[in-house]
Amino acid sequence: DTAVSQTPKYLVTQMGNDKSIKCEQNLGHDTMYWYKQDSKKFLKIMFSYNNKELIINETVPNRFSPKSPDKAHLNLHINSLELGDSAVYFCASRPSAHTDTQYFGPGTRLTVL
Amino acid sequence: SQQGEEDPQALSIQEGENATMNCSYKTSINNLQWYRQNSGRGLVHLILIRSNEREKHSGRLRVTLDTSKKSSSLLITASRAADTASYFCATVGSSASKIIFGSGTRLSIRP
Numbered sequence: 001d002t003a004v005s006q007t008p009k010y011l012v013t014q015m016g017n018d019k020s021i022k023c024e025q026n027l028g029h030d031t032m033y034w035y036k037q038d039s040k041k042f043l044k045i046m047f048s049y050n051n052k053e054l055i056i057n058e059t060v061p062n063r064f065s066p067k068s069p070d071k072a073h074l075n076l077h078i079n080s081l082e083l084g085d086s087a088v089y090f091c092a093s094r095p096s097a098h099t100d101t102q103y104f105g106p107g108t109r110l111t112v113l
Numbered sequence: 114s115q116q117g118e119e120d121p122q123a124l125s126i127q128e129g130e131n132a133t134m135n136c137s138y139k140t141s142i143n144n145l146q147w148y149r150q151n152s153g154r155g156l157v158h159l160i161l162i163r164s165n166e167r168e169k170h171s172g173r174l175r176v177t178l179d180t181s182k183k184s185s186s187l188l189i190t191a192s193r194a195a196d197t198a199s200y201f202c203a204t205v206g207s208s209a210s211k212i213i214f215g216s217g218t219r220l221s222i223r224p
Contacts, residue, residue: 103158
């Protein structure tokens, strides 16, 4: 299947732990994103990579560190997890700079206890 | 800051009726998009309207854009139970490469 996939789908962890979320797209897209959706469904962009290069870095705590080993993968590592990090994290991709439509992954629901 | 504001926040209608959702934004845009999110799923792109367009259709969807009022509306005609979802507008600014999402409208279709 051609798609944007994320793992894991659910992640429950204790405060203070370090965790990673992985994202892969087999659509051949150039640009990938991480979004955070809070409990009120507000979707906020966190990072964007274009061909493995960071192009958008919103005001996000430096406990969050994205890594793009190649243009098909964009992972998100979170250090020292806090209660406020609980949210659904979405990965998305965009074909090219000429297309604004984004394709979203299914989301990772992170719960910090 | 958040670009798009949707109105209403929640909408419940009878199956077969039309549903209208509105979106207002603050700065000039290159285009405006509407996405649907089913419960527990990712967002799915529905339709894109450019700043020089005023109306666009796709199946049962009709989108209008009024750049003078900085607003857009999404009309879903002859609603079905499967249309139950949250609908988000999203804007791409004239000089920005990032897309900014509104807070969404939760649409419920009653059988």
